[in-house]
Amino acid sequence: MNGDAYWLGVASGFVVVGVVIEMVRRRYLRGRFALVWILLGVGAILLALFPRLLERAATALGVTVPLNLLLFLGSIAMLIMIMQLSAEAGRLRERTRVLAEEVALLRTLVGSADEPRARSIAAEDRDQDSPR
Secondary structure: OOHHHHHHHHHHHHHHHHHHHHHHHOOOOOHHHHHHHHHHHHHHHHHHHOOHHHHHHHHHHOOOOHHHHHHHHHHHHHHHHHHHHHHHHHHHHHHHHHHHHHHHHHHHHHHHHHHHHHHHHHHHHHHHHOOO
8 A cells, every 4th residue: 555545544534533523612513422433533543554553453353354354343333323323312302202291281381371361351351342
């Protein structure tokens, strides 16, 4: 692999880290999700700077082709992120349901509190409209 490919990997890693930091700064991305993306960016930088790390890890784990190890680890990382996002979506769905129930209860309370006032206003209107 030539030097340009290494620098492309390093630049890509720095771009990922920079974009994640900017998204956290603008509050588009929450902290725990940002940590995962920063770790992936730093991992990309390390693998681009030290390509022998992947080869050594593959040899230590008994994987013949180092790229297969990288793809396997990437697949596991994506599965973990999908599970985390699914759990977050379930939690938010439950929270939305509870909030909708609370809003319905509050509307009922406000409606019942305004009912005597509405009756008195209607009675005043009838009294004003009736001939004296």
